[in-house]
Structures are given as C-alpha cells and as structure tokens.
Amino acid sequence: MKREEATAVQSGYPGWPGHSWRGPEAPFARRNRHLTDLIAGKLLFIVAVLAILVVFFIIGFLLRDGYQIVLETGIWNFLGGVDWNPAGSPPSFGILPLIVGTILVTALAMAIAVPLSMATAIYIAEIAGPGTKAVVKPAVELLAGIPSVVYGFFGLILLTDWIRILFDRPSGSSWLAGSILLAIMAIPTITSVAEDALSSVPREFREGSLALGATRWQTIRSVIVPGAVSGISAAVILGMGRAIGETMAVLMVTGNAAVIPDPITNVFSPVRTLTGTLGIEMGEVAFGSLHYHALFGVAVVLLAITLAVNGLSRLIIRRMQRTPARSRAPGPLMQAVHGLIPLSLPHRARRRIIHPKTTQKFAFLLISMGVVIVLAALGVILLEIIVKGAGAISLEFLTAPPSDLGRAGGIFPAIVGTLYLVAGALAVALPLGIATAIYLIEYTADTWLTRGIRAAVDLLNGTPSIVFGLFGFAFLVLFLNFGVSLIAGQITLGLMVLPTIIRTTEESLRAIPKSLREGSYALGASKWQTVWRVVLPPALPGIITGAILSIGRAAGETAPIMFTAAVFSSRYLPSSLFEPVMSLPYHLFILTTSVAGADDQKFGTALVLLMMVLSIYLIAILVRHRYNRATVV
Amino acid sequence: MDDSTILETRDLNLWYGPKQALLDISIRIPKNTVTALIGPSGCGKSTLLRCFNRMNDLIDSARITGRILFEGDDIYADHTDVYTIREKIGMVFQKPNPFPKSIYENVAYGPRIHGVRRKEVLDDVVETSLKRAALWEEVEDRLHEPALALSGGQQQRLCIARSLAVEPRVILMDEPCSALDPIATAKIEDLIIRLARDYTVVIVTHNMQQAARVSEYTGFMYMGRLVEFDRTQRIFEDPTEELTENYITGRFG
Numbered sequence: 100m101k102r103e104e105a106t107a108v109q110s111g112y113p114g115w116p117g118h119s120w121r122g123p124e125a126p127f128a129r130r131n132r133h134l135t136d137l138i139a140g141k142l143l144f145i146v147a148v149l150a151i152l153v154v155f156f157i158i159g160f161l162l163r164d165g166y167q168i169v170l171e172t173g174i175w176n177f178l179g180g181v182d183w184n185p186a187g188s189p190p191s192f193g194i195l196p197l198i199v200g201t202i203l204v205t206a207l208a209m210a211i212a213v214p215l216s217m218a219t220a221i222y223i224a225e226i227a228g229p230g231t232k233a234v235v236k237p238a239v240e241l242l243a244g245i246p247s248v249v250y251g252f253f254g255l256i257l258l259t260d261w262i263r264i265l266f267d268r269p270s271g272s273s274w275l276a277g278s279i280l281l282a283i284m285a286i287p288t289i290t291s292v293a294e295d296a297l298s299s300v301p302r303e304f305r306e307g308s309l310a311l312g313a314t315r316w317q318t319i320r321s322v323i324v325p326g327a328v329s330g331i332s333a334a335v336i337l338g339m340g341r342a343i344g345e346t347m348a349v350l351m352v353t354g355n356a357a358v359i360p361d362p363i364t365n366v367f368s369p370v371r372t373l374t375g376t377l378g379i380e381m382g383e384v385a386f387g388s389l390h391y392h393a394l395f396g397v398a399v400v401l402l403a404i405t406l407a408v409n410g411l412s413r414l415i416i417r418r419m420q421r422t423p424a425r426s427r428a429p430g431p432l433m434q435a436v437h438g439l440i441p442l443s444l445p446h447r448a449r450r451r452i453i454h455p456k457t458t459q460k461f462a463f464l465l466i467s468m469g470v471v472i473v474l475a476a477l478g479v480i481l482l483e484i485i486v487k488g489a490g491a492i493s494l495e496f497l498t499a500p501p502s503d504l505g506r507a508g509g510i511f512p513a514i515v516g517t518l519y520l521v522a523g524a525l526a527v528a529l530p531l532g533i534a535t536a537i538y539l540i541e542y543t544a545d546t547w548l549t550r551g552i553r554a555a556v557d558l559l560n561g562t563p564s565i566v567f568g569l570f571g572f573a574f575l576v577l578f579l580n581f582g583v584s585l586i587a588g589q590i591t592l593g594l595m596v597l598p599t600i601i602r603t604t605e606e607s608l609r610a611i612p613k614s615l616r617e618g619s620y621a622l623g624a625s626k627w628q629t630v631w632r633v634v635l636p637p638a639l640p641g642i643i644t645g646a647i648l649s650i651g652r653a654a655g656e657t658a659p660i661m662f663t664a665a666v667f668s669s670r671y672l673p674s675s676l677f678e679p680v681m682s683l684p685y686h687l688f689i690l691t692t693s694v695a696g697a698d699d700q701k702f703g704t705a706l707v708l709l710m711m712v713l714s715i716y717l718i719a720i721l722v723r724h725r726y727n728r729a730t731v732v
Numbered sequence: 733m734d735d736s737t738i739l740e741t742r743d744l745n746l747w748y749g750p751k752q753a754l755l756d757i758s759i760r761i762p763k764n765t766v767t768a769l770i771g772p773s774g775c776g777k778s779t780l781l782r783c784f785n786r787m788n789d790l791i792d793s794a795r796i797t798g799r800i801l802f803e804g805d806d807i808y809a810d811h812t813d814v815y816t817i818r819e820k821i822g823m824v825f826q827k828p829n830p831f832p833k834s835i836y837e838n839v840a841y842g843p844r845i846h847g848v849r850r851k852e853v854l855d856d857v858v859e860t861s862l863k864r865a866a867l868w869e870e871v872e873d874r875l876h877e878p879a880l881a882l883s884g885g886q887q888q889r890l891c892i893a894r895s896l897a898v899e900p901r902v903i904l905m906d907e908p909c910s911a912l913d914p915i916a917t918a919k920i921e922d923l924i925i926r927l928a929r930d931y932t933v934v935i936v937t938h939n940m941q942q943a944a945r946v947s948e949y950t951g952f953m954y955m956g957r958l959v960e961f962d963r964t965q966r967i968f969e970d971p972t973e974e975l976t977e978n979y980i981t982g983r984f985g
Contacts, residue, residue, distance in 0.1 A: 133813070133815075614825060615831060617825060617829065618831065619845075620787065620790065620818060621818055621822060621823035621825075621895065622818065622842040622894065623815045623816065623817075623819035623842070623898060624841075624845045625845075636833075
C-alpha cells in the first residue's frame with residue numbers, strides 16, 4: 100500500500116542516517132494500536148459502569164431489607180413512634196427518639212464547631228503570618244486524621260468523666276459529650292472548606308476595601324466573609340453531613356438511651372442516634388426478624404438524611420463553581436444569608452461609638468481564642484494518649500497475642516489484621532477506582548453516563564461508614580454466606596474508600612494540561628498510548644496520595660468492619676480469607692466499652708492505632724509536598 | 733493534482749456545533765516549501781491547520797464536509813488510519829509542550845510508540861533529530877535532564893525535534909513563536925527555513941513580518957474564508973484582493 104512507498108522515499112532523505120527506523124514491516128505495536136485502543140476503552144467502560152451498578156446495588160439491597168418494617172408498622176408509626184423497644188413484648192419500632200437524638204447531637208455540635216471553625220479559617224486565611232499558618236493548618240489537618248474510635252475512647256475515658264465531675268452528674272455519658280466530640284471531629288472539615296472559600300475571594304476586593312481606609316477586620320467582615328458565603332455554607336453543611344454519619348465516637352459517649360431529652364434542652368440527658376442504634380444492635384439481631392428489618396429501615400432513613408444534606412452542599416458548591424466570584428449575583432437563599440451576616444457579627448460601623456481599631460483588636464482576640472481552643476483540644480487528646488499510652492508499649496505488647504480478654508499480652512494479631520484489611524481494601528478499590536476515573540476523564544465527554552457515575556460517586560462518598568458495614572453484613576456475610584471474614588471486611592472497606600480514590604485520581608488527571616495530550620496525539624500516538632505514557636506518569640503522585648489517604652481512612656475505621664470481619668480476641672492470624680481477623684480499631688472499641696481495667700492496654704492500643712494512622716497521613720503529606728515542588732519549575 | 737502538491741483541500745467546510753468556522757476552503761500546499769497562513773484572530777487559520785492532521789477529531793462538536801488530500805489520498809476516508817496520518821503530518825504548538833520527561837525521552841517518545849525498541853536506533857534518532865532542530869550543541873551533555881528545565885525557545889526547538897523524530901513529511905506549526913522572545917524567535921525562523929529543504933512546513937502566524945521572512949507561499953484568511961493564496965512576494969507586494977491589501981497595510985486586524 101501507500102506505506103511502503105512513503106517509507107522508501109523517507110529513508111532516502113538527505114541527512115538521515117542510512118538506516119531509518121522505519122522497516123518494511125509495521126512493528127507489532129503499530130499494527131495493534133487500534134485493537135489495544137478498543138480493548139482498553141471497552142474495559143474501562145465496563146469498570147465505570149460496574150462502579151455505578153455497585154452503588155445502585157447497595158441502595159437496592161438496603162431498600163429491599165428495609166421496606167418490610169414500613170409494611171409491618173406503617174410509615175408514620177415507624178417515623179413518628181416515640182418508643183423504640185425492639186426487645187419488648189410486643190416490640191415497638193418508633194424511631195422518632197433516634198431522629199431527634201441525631202438532630203439534637205448534630206445541632207449542638209454545629210453550634211460549637213461553626214464559630215470555632217470560622218475563627219480558625221479566618222485566622223489561617225487572613226490573619227496568621229506564614230510561620231503560625233504552617234503550624235495551625237497541619238494541626239487542624241491532624242485532627243481530621245484521628246480515627247473516630249480514638250475520639251470515642253478519649254470521650255468515654257476522659258471527657259464523660261470531666262463532665263460528670265464538673266457538672267456534678269451521676270453520669271457524663273450525654274448529649275453534651277456526644278456534641279463536643281462531634282464538634283471536634285467536624286472542625287477540620289468545616290475549617291478547610293471555609294478557608295478555601297475565604298482564600299479564593301479575589302485579591303482586588305481586599306485591596307479595594309483596604310484602599311478606602313477600612314481596617315483589616317472591617318475588610319474581613321464586610322468584604323471577604325460575604326464574598327465567601329457560599330463556600331462557607333457548603334463547609335458548614337459538609338461538616339454537618341460528617342457529624343450525622345459518625346457512629347463510633349457518638350455511640351461510645353451518648354449513653355444510648357432511646358429517649359427524647361426532658362426538657363428538650365437538657366444537654367445532660369442521654370440520647371441515642373440513628374447511627375448508634377445500628378452500631379449497637381446490628382451485631383446481635385436475628386437474621387430476617389422484624390428487628391432486622393427495622394434496623395435496615397433506620398439505615399435507609401439515615402442514608403436519606405445524609406443524602407439530602409450532602410446534596411444541598413453540592414448544589415451550593417456547584418453554583419459557586421459555575422459563576423466566577425466577581426460576577427456572582429446572590430440568589431434569594433444567599434441574599435437571606437447575606438442579610439444575616441450583619442446581625443451575626445458586631446456591626447457598629449454606622450455609629451462610631453467604638454473606634455474601628457478597638458473593634459478589630461477585640462475581634463482578633465476572639466478569633467485567637469477560638470484557634471487556641473481548637474489547638475488545645477488537639478493537644479489534650481494527643482498528650483493524654485501519648486503520655487499514658489507510651490508506658491504500655493513494649494516489645495511484648497507489639498509482638499504477642501492478647502490474653503485474659505486483652506488485659507494481658509499484646510496486640511500483634513490486631514496490627515497484622517489491620518494491615519490485611521487495608522491491603523485487601525486497596526486491592527479492591529484501587530483498580531476499580533483508577534479505571535473509573537480514567538474512563539471519566541479521558542474517554543468521555545460530559546454525557547448522561549458520566550453525570551450518572553459522578554452522582555453515584557458523590558452518593559457513595561456521603562454514605563455513613565456504618566451503612567457500608569450494614570450492607571457488608573447483610574450482603575457479604577449473610578447473603579453470600581462468607582461469614583464474618585477477612586474478605587467481607589476487605590470488600591466493605593474497599594467500597595468505602597472507592598469514592599476517595601476515584602476523586603483524587605480524577606483530580607490528578609484533570610491537572611495534566613491538555614497540551615500534553617495534544618503533543619502526543621500530534622506524533623501519531625493512539626489514545627491508550629497517550630493515556631498510558633503521557634498522562635498517567637505525571638498524575639501518579641496525586642493518585643498515590645489519594646491511595647495513601649484511603650489507607651489511613653480504612654485503617655482507622657471501625658463501623659464497616661465490626662459486623663463483617665472483626666473478632667475481639669484471637670490468638671492466631673487468619674489462615675484464609677474466610678476467617679475473621681482482629682483489628683486495632685475494633686480491639687480498642689471492645690477494650691474500652693466491655694473490658695474493665697486493662698487501662699494500659701487501652702491507652703497502648705489507642706496510641707499504636709493513632710501513630711499508625713497519623714504516620715500514614717504524614718507519608719501522604721510528604722508525597723504531595725515533594726510532588727508540588729517537583730512540578731514548579 | 734500535480735506532483736508538487738502535497739496537501740490539498742477541496743470545498744472544506746467546518747462547524748463547531750452550529751457555528752461555521754471554515755467556508756469552502758480549497759487550497760493546495762506545495763511540497764518542500766514553507767507556506768504561511770495569516771489573518772486576524774478567529775479567521776479560522778488555526779482551525780484549518782488542525783484539519784490537516786485531523787487534530788479536530790479531538791473536539792467533539794467539530795464536523796466537516798469536503799475533502800482533504802494528502803499525497804492524493806483522502807485523510808478522512810474510512811480506510812485511512814488517523815494515527816498514521818499524524819505520523820506523516822507532525823505538529824508544533826503555540827506554547828511549547830514538552831512532556832514532563834527527560835530531553836532524551838521527549839525525542840524518543842515518537843519512535844518508541846511506533847514500535848522502536850533498540851537503544852542504538854533510538855540514540856541515533858535522538859541525536860539526528862536534535863541536530864536537525866539546532867538544539868544538539870546546547871543539550872548534548874544533559875540529555876537526561878528534565879525537558880522542563882530548558883528555556884522557552886529551547887523547549888520549542890525540542891518540540892520540533894520531537895516531531896522530526898517521527899520522520900514526518902509535513903510539519904504544521906501553530907504560531908510557534910508567539911510565546912518566545914525575539915532572539916528565540918529568530919532561531920526558530922532560521923530553523924524553519926532550513927527545514928523546508930526536506931520537509932513541507934505550514935505555519936500559522938499572527939506576525940506578518942514573520943510570514944514575509946520565512947514563507948514562499950502565503951494564504952490570507954478572513955472570517956472562515958481563504959481570501960487569497962499566492963507566492964508570498966505577490967501577497968505582500970501586489971495582492972489581487974482589496975481585503976488582503978487592507979490587512980497587509982495594517983488597516984484592520
């Protein structure tokens with residue numbers, strides 16, 4: 100054909116070495132690039148569709164097992180019933196106290212977390228110098244890295260005790276304790292999203308205000324915060340979603356009585372949340388019983404609430420991204436929020452009774468106090484655990500199996516079990532997640548399919564981890580009859596981290612400039628060659644960072660594995676995928692809640708878990724840091 | 733088609749979605765010469781350039797009618813392999829876009845994806861290509877350093893070397909100097925003139941002096957149409973169309 104002619108002519112070009120690399124035979128790679136391209140495209144498509152199917156399957160499965168309770172009791176008796184007593188005769192399944200409990204705990208947590216987070220975000224974005232910023236920002240990120248069971252441990256051992264003594268109550272396990280813990284856990288989410296929003300307010304707004312003689316505080320209050328209000332609302336709602344979906348910490352400190360506080364403002368009353376109910380009761384429920392179905396009903400309600408909350412925040416964020424800051428006209432909702440800002444912040448500019456500089460001093464003082472409280476919370480938690488845990492750490496503790504219900508011996512099988520679980524979770528989530536992300540970014544434009552996949556990923560991302568646990572228990576453990584096993588835990592954790600991996604991979608691929616792809620295509624490279632050789636290599640550090648973050652998250656989670664994979668005390672390591680394992684978070688949970696004494700072991704386990712997770716995050720931060728430096732040339 | 737024509741379009745129309753970007757373009761690009769495409773922003777010159785190696789395939793909304801012939805073959809024909817077309821018709825972009833790899837790997841990338849494995853062949857191709865792109869002396873002792881450490885002008889010559897390594901017949905250049913300073917621009921212009929001995933170069937440029945300096949033929953485009961195509965000297969000294977004359981003399985654009 101034409102090729103041979105062209106080759107002949109080209110080899111004769113003056114100046115070229117006598118042997119052009121073009122032989123008469125088209126090499127294998129050339130002949131097959133269309134086939135490779137086709138296969139790669141189809142495979143990626145199948146995996147991406149699989150990801151979306153998994154999501155629908157999870158929801159379908161929950162609905163399948165949950166709708167029967169509504170048939171049995173009626174929707175209003177279920178949602179509006181004030182009595183949750185599955186063990187009574189006759190049993191009653193009214194989840195109103197659980198819904199109220201969830202709302203109360205979350206609301207008070209937000210009341211604590213939002214001002215502290217705002218203070219921290221404003222401090223980091225507007226006030227702190229580079230030196231303090233370099234301390235405060237990672238400290239807040241560190242808070243996000245502490246596993247929820249460690250928060251629960253801290254709450255149960257120390258916080259509830261302090262509340263009991265300070266307020267002279269018979270027990271500190273209460274709504275207040277739950278809210279304080281949730282507030283600490285929501286602070287990093289709210290702070291980091293709000294700080295992003297504040298930092299992205301265009302520079303000229305700031306300069307414009309300062310050039311008119313406004314103080315820094317006046318600029319922050321009347322220009323920067325209003326300019327970032329969408330992002331701040333999204334931050335608050337995201338934090339709320341995190342709080343609603345949290346299980347372990349809440350379960351460990353709220354006392355778990357399914358009652359509506361009386362009076363409703365009694366913050367020392369015990370409460371029980373939707374997530375806590377699942378965490379407590381799922382393990383001991385009879386398969387297929389009414390109680391079993393009622394718990395799935397609870398999971399569906401929980402999912403619906405988190406879905407609504409996360410959907411709202413996504414809506415706000417999307418609005419924000421679609422319109423650039425300077426041309427954005429506030430909608431009715433945002434106008435209402437704008438209207439609230441002058442009310443919520445000291446607003447004395449019109450009547451100059453107090454000098455603006457005095458106001459600024461006072462405002463900055465309040466903000467600094469907020470930051471100090473956040474840092475103190477981190478410091479207290481870390482110090483308590485490090486100081487009291489360090490004594491328990493010994494070679495035996497790290498290398499021996501536990502004995503006497505964890506009161507003696509070590510935690511070796513739990514350390515190894517956690518590693519097994521995490522490795523398996525990655526083996527499930529990495530290929531699936533990376534392939535889905537490649538398909539989304541490289542192989543399709545914006546179609547109904549990609550929108551569907553992205554929506555499914557978002558949905559999966561907002562799903563509380565206990566719901567994954569429930570799904571794993573019902574589908575993998577019972578339906579597929581895996582039993583409580585390593586593999587069931589690995590798959591459950593894998594599904595949980597899948598959205599993180601898809602997201603971070605998508606972001607790293609998106610960051611690769613289009614011009615590199617064009618450069619490759621212009622040389623005659625096929626789509627797959629371009630993706631494999633040009634796009635993926637520079638995206639790799641970002642993908643690795645995402646994978647490491649997922650490892651950290653999977654290693655610290657308790658809720659997804661407590662019904663699917665974990666056993667409390669095992670002298671042996673599992674010899675097959677179908678045997679249960681010990682794991683650090685679950686071990687800490689049981690030690691804390693069910694084993695009297697053993698203080699050393701509790702603190703030791705908490706410290707080991709904390710160090711393991713934090714060092715994983717540290718690695719992620721280092722990788723990202725190195726990568727950022729390498730690309731700035 | 734006569735022997736001296738290498739690329740030809742016949743009644744080429746192109747739409748981006750509902751917007752028509754090229755109208756009835758018929759042009760013959762002579763072999764082993766430099767042809768410049770000039771015209772005001774948005775006149776379609778880059779779009780036309782991207783038709784020659786089917787880079788517009790990457791834009792979903794793009795749709796074309798008419799024919800584009802490379803050495804007499806329709807490049808949009810069913811049996812035509814788009815990747816082979818791009819091997820024979822290389823492209824250099826407005827902003828230098830070296831891959832974030834070493835200098836060596838940038839040049840070796842093309843031969844590698846087309847199946848070359850042997851190191852001595854690759855070494856040979858890298859050296860020859862860099863020499864032809866007038867970059868060899870500046871980089872021969874740091875071939876394995878990152879390409880992104882080079883200056884903008886060196887990066888652009890590296891991109892030219894990278895496309896030479898695939899042994900193309902035609903090199904399309906889309907405003908290759910617009911991101912460069914005058915000294916780097918002069919080097920690239922020099923190179924373009926020398927390349928025309930062995931290759932056909934089609935260059936899109938904003939800069940009329942550049943077109944006059946480097947090209948033998950010039951096409952003037954305006955609002956998606958090819959207004960006039962002739963020897964460069966003729967276009968600049970005695971254009972047939974008034975529109976061309978107005979543009980050349982700087983009355984608009």
